[in-house]
Amino acid sequence: MSGTKDNPVDVAVIGAGIIGITAAYFLQDEKKSVVLVDRAGPAEATSAGNAGALAFTDVLPLASPGIMRKAPFWLLDPLGPLSIPPAYALKIAPWLRRFWEASRPAAYAASTRAQVALMRISRNEMTQLVDSAGLAHMVRSDGCLEVYEGAAQWQASLPGWQARQREGIVFRHVERDGIDALQKGLSPRFTHGTFVPEWQNVSDPRDFALALYARVAERGATFQRGLVETVEPEGETVVVRFADGTTLHAKQAIIAAGAWSKPLAEKLGDDVPLETERGYNTTLPPGAFDLKRQIVFGGHGFVVSALSTGIRVGGAVELGGLDLPPNFKRSKAMLDKAKAFLPGLDTTGGQEWMGFRPSMPDSLPVIGRSKVSARIAYAFGHGHLGLTQSAGTGRLVADLLERRMPAIPLEPFRPGRFS
Template identity: 60%
Template sequence: MEDAPEPDVIVIGAGVVGLSAALALQGRGRRVLVIDREGPAAGASAGNAGAFAFTDILPLASPGLMRKAPRWLLDPLGPLSVPIPYAPRVAPWMWRVARACSPTRVEAATAAQTALMDLSRAELEPFLAATGTLPMLRREGNLELYESEAEWLASLPGWDARERHGIDFRHLDAGDMAAVQPGLSPRFVRGTFTPGWFSIADPRDYVLALAERFAAGGGAIAVADARALRPDAGGVTVETQGAARRAGQVVVAAGAFSHRLARTLGERIPLETERGYNTTLPPGAFDLRTQVTFGGHGFVVTRLAGGIRVGGAVELAGLERAPDFRRSEAMLAKAARFLPGLRTEGGRPWMGFRPSLPDSLPAIGFSRGSRRVAYAFGHGHLGLTQSAGTARLVADLLTGQVPPIPLRSFSPQRFA
């Protein structure tokens, strides 16, 4: 039996970004091999809230974050926590976040994020149609809730920025909120509804469907832990725990593990792991009609095909520390107070890694060491949202096309 031909491209990572890029490259006629340390939809691509959050153009690195962070950090189970043993390791990354919060940098990051969001939204439905997953798309909007007039007023500059970028929303009082989502606690006095907020029926099912589509088109998926990249004049060798693999080009889309591969090429990219937690309750746990965001508490409640998911928050604790599921329990207890009819029995807790860069923008572009290696990681909370747009950009880069948006703000070398 003859050996299979060497692939044109190896994509490292079988999450939503990696598989979307693999499908886009396959659509350009490339032979693609996807490798992943666990297989398709094994990480954050399975456990996220399922939202295409195209209205989230404001970077997390902002003056608002710096105002809230000290209060949040005092609560070990709150929206943002750093375990004391990990604090020295994450301190340089947090310093970069603080630097990214200057008004000039926030303005530039917002413009770049908006461009990527606009591209991702434009690419989404054609991508879903091409992959047979369009029936999984939902258009149910998002309702952000505020517990006081002061909290709502503090949010208005952010909504003004969204309005300048053409994002549709409307502010609601308590009566209007009840019409959009019945059953809210009276503690919430204001809300903002964004009808252009899409979601997917189930993020895990979606990524598995992409994997099936990729395989049906002749693509191969292998379970292998990529350890190092060795480019040369003729291609790139991917060293794994088993046999080495080789292709003409490589895409690194390995989520929170991507910086380890970049390091083998001599690049130190400040990727940090935001550990997110959630609990998925059985279907029917609440009559949820739109995604509900509790911004002051850092979590959301969303309806999926498999149940009601309560999750979010940020724990900066790296890749090795054991999960602290008290964080899931704390969010679930709050959700029960905020949605008094929520039934909290029978939930499944989960923890996953969000790959995040200090300025809230992903790294999309070529490695400094070789233009045979492209990076596509660091999307933070927005991997699903920006997956179709990122796939378009990666396919353009690797096939010599001019990308439809400037990529300077997403340069992997911008932190050097």
């Protein structure tokens, strides 16, 4: 039996979301035996309920110059694009200080360069992955339309588009006639828009992740359900200790547990300022609206996505950690706005959901080795870009464990960059 002290598995991957599943796929290309470990089942947490976007053009970090001037106005609306529950405000203060530091021009420029590099490798690796895994039929290239209420809001967006243009990202600005040609039924309040033709979406994020997991399982990976308390180097191996007292032994390990990764890193002595964005959405039944492509309501912090399983209305940022009860007034507020913005939207019969996005202050994930052992690698903290960056991250952590030179510099993503 593999996974014992005398017969360790090659790699234990802690976390069976899209990052962990994808990492497992790349490790199997290296002929490694893999065990995926999770407290729930594969793709049952954040990977199940996101908007389904492969947002390779979304290269600008949230921590940007001027963001701290906007944030107080957003925070005045408890159901707006950004909120911090009062009960969590003191706890998140150190993270907000680092977020402010990351928004300074020099830090923002460095984070943007790193994000661009990660997006490039992620796009290339995802293209190859969906082909090799037979998942191309689950990816659509319908583009994405971001809409603006008036010329002033559109003008305010232009510096961000100019920054994307410098990175070779293709888009075109449209006025009302162009909006109608791309998507019928939008409220006339939206006078301007920007269309990104290379934007992609998966048919459904949970279905996509489970289809990839099925390929991983077919290739010999196993799954072990359990609550992991520690991941520790032990001689020439790594031991994974579960809350029930059992253990799993591996030659190497990857911690890819999303928002639950921080305590495991802390127990290894790695101080990682990971926080949790609580994302909300409502998935309406198929046919609720004739949606042609993803629509981004940037001024309101949410999107509407067409999935094979229905119409998903969700987004916004609530910095509230893992323990506070969900506030589904947020999903209801987004649904009410979506009804006003898409008057023909049928808002009945929806299913509400809340998930935990693992977020770093500089919008960059943690990809690198633990300081206590080169046998333990980290792959978490992707915020709302986990699906988008999953294939690039899988390639990079496989390179790390194989002691190969990674395709891009990993210094911007190192675990100790805030120490």
